[in-house]
Amino acid sequence: MATPVFTAHQISKAFGPVHALSEVTVALYPGEVHAVLGENGAGKSTLMNILSGFLRPDAGELRLHDHPVQFSSSAAARHRGVEMVHQHFMLVPEFRVEENLALGQLDRLTTSLNVETRAAQAVRIAQDLGWQVDPRARTGDLSVGQQQRIEILKALASDAEILILDEPTAVLGPDEVEDLFRVIRALAQRGKSIVLIAHKLREVLAIADRVTVLRRGKWVAEAMADDVNATQLAEWMVGEVPPLHEPSRAVTTEPRLVVQDLTVRGDRGETSVQSVSFTLHCGEILGFGGVDGNGQVELAEALMGLRPVASGELTWPGRTTLPRRAYIPQDRHEDGLALHMSILDNLLIGGQADPALAWGPFLRPWRIQAWAQRLVEQFQIRIGKISDPVSSLSGGNQQKVVVSRALNLTPDVLVVVNPTRGLDLRAAYTVHECLRASAEAGVAIALFSTDRDELAELAHRSLFMAGGEFQEDLNSALTGGVA
Amino acid sequence: MRLAGLALGRGAVIAFGLMGILVLTLAAFRLPIGDSLRLITQGAFGSEVGIARTLVKSTPLMLAGLGIVVAWRAGMFNIGGEGQFVLGALTGATLFRLAPHVPPVVLNPLILVASVLGGAVYAGLAGWLQVRRGVSVVISTILLNFIAIQMLDWAVAGPLQQAKGQLPMTERLPEAAMLLRFNRQTDLHSGVILAWIAAGLVFVFLYLTRRGFQLRLVGENPSAARVAGLAVGARQVGAMALSGGLCGLAGGVEYTALAGQLGTGFAQQWGFLAIPVALLGGLHPLGVIPSATIFGALFAGSENLARFTPTGSTLVYVIQAAAVLGYLLLNELRERRAKLAEGAA
Numbered sequence: 001m002a003t004p005v006f007t008a009h010q011i012s013k014a015f016g017p018v019h020a021l022s023e024v025t026v027a028l029y030p031g032e033v034h035a036v037l038g039e040n041g042a043g044k045s046t047l048m049n050i051l052s053g054f055l056r057p058d059a060g061e062l063r064l065h066d067h068p069v070q071f072s073s074s075a076a077a078r079h080r081g082v083e084m085v086h087q088h089f090m091l092v093p094e095f096r097v098e099e100n101l102a103l104g105q106l107d108r109l110t111t112s113l114n115v116e117t118r119a120a121q122a123v124r125i126a127q128d129l130g131w132q133v134d135p136r137a138r139t140g141d142l143s144v145g146q147q148q149r150i151e152i153l154k155a156l157a158s159d160a161e162i163l164i165l166d167e168p169t170a171v172l173g174p175d176e177v178e179d180l181f182r183v184i185r186a187l188a189q190r191g192k193s194i195v196l197i198a199h200k201l202r203e204v205l206a207i208a209d210r211v212t213v214l215r216r217g218k219w220v221a222e223a224m225a226d227d228v229n230a231t232q233l234a235e236w237m238v239g240e241v242p243p244l245h246e247p248s249r250a251v252t253t254e255p256r257l258v259v260q261d262l263t264v265r266g267d268r269g270e271t272s273v274q275s276v277s278f279t280l281h282c283g284e285i286l287g288f289g290g291v292d293g294n295g296q297v298e299l300a301e302a303l304m305g306l307r308p309v310a311s312g313e314l315t316w317p318g319r320t321t322l323p324r325r326a327y328i329p330q331d332r333h334e335d336g337l338a339l340h341m342s343i344l345d346n347l348l349i350g351g352q353a354d355p356a357l358a359w360g361p362f363l364r365p366w367r368i369q370a371w372a373q374r375l376v377e378q379f380q381i382r383i384g385k386i387s388d389p390v391s392s393l394s395g396g397n398q399q400k401v402v403v404s405r406a407l408n409l410t411p412d413v414l415v416v417v418n419p420t421r422g423l424d425l426r427a428a429y430t431v432h433e434c435l436r437a438s439a440e441a442g443v444a445i446a447l448f449s450t451d452r453d454e455l456a457e458l459a460h461r462s463l464f465m466a467g468g469e470f471q472e473d474l475n476s477a478l479t480g481g482v483a
Numbered sequence: 484m485r486l487a488g489l490a491l492g493r494g495a496v497i498a499f500g501l502m503g504i505l506v507l508t509l510a511a512f513r514l515p516i517g518d519s520l521r522l523i524t525q526g527a528f529g530s531e532v533g534i535a536r537t538l539v540k541s542t543p544l545m546l547a548g549l550g551i552v553v554a555w556r557a558g559m560f561n562i563g564g565e566g567q568f569v570l571g572a573l574t575g576a577t578l579f580r581l582a583p584h585v586p587p588v589v590l591n592p593l594i595l596v597a598s599v600l601g602g603a604v605y606a607g608l609a610g611w612l613q614v615r616r617g618v619s620v621v622i623s624t625i626l627l628n629f630i631a632i633q634m635l636d637w638a639v640a641g642p643l644q645q646a647k648g649q650l651p652m653t654e655r656l657p658e659a660a661m662l663l664r665f666n667r668q669t670d671l672h673s674g675v676i677l678a679w680i681a682a683g684l685v686f687v688f689l690y691l692t693r694r695g696f697q698l699r700l701v702g703e704n705p706s707a708a709r710v711a712g713l714a715v716g717a718r719q720v721g722a723m724a725l726s727g728g729l730c731g732l733a734g735g736v737e738y739t740a741l742a743g744q745l746g747t748g749f750a751q752q753w754g755f756l757a758i759p760v761a762l763l764g765g766l767h768p769l770g771v772i773p774s775a776t777i778f779g780a781l782f783a784g785s786e787n788l789a790r791f792t793p794t795g796s797t798l799v800y801v802i803q804a805a806a807v808l809g810y811l812l813l814n815e816l817r818e819r820r821a822k823l824a825e826g827a828a
Contacts, residue, residue: 335710338703349700350711352693361692
């Protein structure tokens with residue numbers, strides 16, 4: 001057997017209390033397409049970032065051509081022929097294509113920046129691969145698929161021997177995926193070695209020679225793609241599937257929200273949620289699973305009334321007015337908190353209309369102070385002073401701020417997205433207890449989570465989203481119905 | 484209590500810093516420091532007239548500074564205080580032109596309301612351009628400043644020019660339509676009190692009302708504001724309008740308090756100076772009161788100095804620039820220290 005060109009040996013990496021990778025070994029052979037598979041949080045991206053020099057491992061070593069190497073930066077990795085193509089492109093939209101291509105050569109710039117000559121090689125490679133590239137076009141005007149080509153060309157032009165592609169198909173349409181795979185195969189035939197992150201099993205089986213599966217930061221299996229099928233891979237990714245809880249508590253059959261043929265568009269006008277229907281009952285925790293970016297956030301925002309409904313309808317049985325809705329958004333830094341504002345102010349977000357806290361247009365500072373103190377005690381948020389900026393809190397306590405203020409609204413419907421992401425076990429436990437208690441109190445909860453264990457533990461039943469539609473179970477969501 | 488202590492400590496730092504900058508500036512201009520400081524202090528506080536001048540000079544700074552605070556708190560970097568100031572006064576003067584025979588008692592409040600509206604519309608336009616058309620409010624307000632000044636120059640030499648006389652000036656307001664003056668010796672006028680009241684009202688609005696809270700939330704994290712169900716764009720336009728209204732009011736007060744007529748020289752950069760005033764006031768409405776007063780005193784004082792030296796009010800601009808740079812430096816240092824402390828924890 002040939003020796004591997006590039007090996008990650010027993011790599012471990014932790015972020016605070018979270019072990020992103022523990023003792024993972026992946027070997028890349030010359031001329032091979034190696035797919036790294038795993039659910040969200042399996043550690044794929046961390047591994048890629050280590051391979052490409054963005055992160056340094058806590059333990060373990062990288063071996064290039066059987067010599068140990070340490071990349072001090074991504075530039076160092078690039079010098080040794082290891083190039084990463086990011087999921088979020090590192091292109092300057094205002095630049096012309098050739099300027100972006102030349103940018104890839106910047107670390108070798110010595111005297112003058114002659115864009116044309118520097119881009120020439122990339123353009124040659126493009127022709128060679130059968131890609132039409134207009135070096136004069138403004139990069140921002142190109143389609144996403146074309147931009148990805150520029151990104152790949154940038155990597156190839158610097159004579160990369162090893163290409164790391166981070167979820168390259170996530171942004172592409174079916175035809176573009178086909179073309180990308182053709183090029184990946186062509187590159188492999190020319191002796192390039194390619195690492196590919198993916199979570200669509202069908203695609204992995206179509207392109208990869210070898211597959212490594214990670215689960216929660218641990219190596220699970222490695223196999224030649226020809227020797228496995230999608231079902232086997234899904235099992236490896238997911239592990240032993242604990243049966244979803246039967247509703248242990250009596251869930252009322254009183255419907256609170258009926259969703260019919262709901263279609264929702266994403267930020268770029270694409271169809272993110274494709275005519276889904278379901279009913280959410282009082283006291284029920286309804287889980288929405290699946291891999292990130294399959295319409296979960298858009299659906300959640302539509303349920304909250306934050307995103308317009310393209311077609312279909314939401315109805316609230318037995319109500320003439322809109323029910324009280326509360327939202328625990330996915331990204332507390334982005335959407336949940338104003339980090340520079342005080343803990344008090346952040347607790348108040350969404351609650352300013354409460355007649356107990358406001359008098360007409362005015363706020364009642366003393367009452368708010370007392371109320372916030374009570375909330376802090378009730379949810380055991382560990383704070384210094386309530387006037388401190390919320391950024392002074394730990395992640396778990398920040399999340400408690402978001403959760404407590406949502407529950408304090410005494411909502412009829414609670415929409416929750418990944419409520420425990422990034423939290424340690426204890427904080428996650430507290431959040432789970434809060435959700436469970438409010439369900440028992442009759443709140444209807446829509447729980448969006450990419451963490452399957454969370455759904456298994458909390459949800460009375462779960463739906464799985466793939467491509468904006470519901471799949472029967474997780475495996476069909478993963479395999480896209482191919483298994 | 485703690486808050487007061489904190490504000491006091493901060494105030495002391497700023498006061499000492501300004502003093503240091505003042506001394507350095509005097510030294511740079513090769514002025515005798517002791518004598519110059521005495522002249523400045525005399526001019527600003529040495530007599531009833533001096534104190535009045537300080538207060539009068541601080542008034543447009545305070546009102547426009549409050550305007551800047553409101554916009555910046557909402558995350559809208561309004562650089563157009565000058566244009567809004569000019570347009571406010573211009574709207575007031577237009578009103579006077581169109582309805583010169585309104586009883587003076589009503590005329591004055593009407594002119595002030597008109598100047599608020601003029602400034603509000605002008606700034607609201609810039610806000611709308613950003614929210615709807617993606618034009619940075621920084622760029623548009625800077626450009627709108629130039630347009631406003633050109634409009635002033637054109638109007639006072641054209642449609643608004645006084646009937647008799649050759650000068651590019653508007654008709655003088657009747658004395659009864661001017662803001663109340665407290666005595667004949669000084670320029671002290673009721674607009675000074677108006678500015679202080681405005682500071683209190685802006686404080687109440689920003690910190691004690693729901694709308695104000697929402698405005699600050701929009702400024703701190705528009706994304707969280709959206710998720711909390713607020714129409715972020717509308718709030719931003721609203722904040723700009725309020726900001727422009729205050730800057731416009733500054734123009735209206737200046738117009739109806741002092742000269743009673745507009746000329747090409749009416750734009751005295753108060754709208755620009757309001758930005759450093761707001762920054763040094765910590766972007767807080769109550770901070771603007773001392774900050775505007777300090778700069779008012781510097782203007783009054785350096786006018787006195789200018790009678791004996793050739794520097795004139797140049798000094799004020801230099802000091803203000805140095806003070807803002809010093810303030811930014813201070814903030815930067817504080818942030819770095821905070822980050823270091825965070826890293827150590």
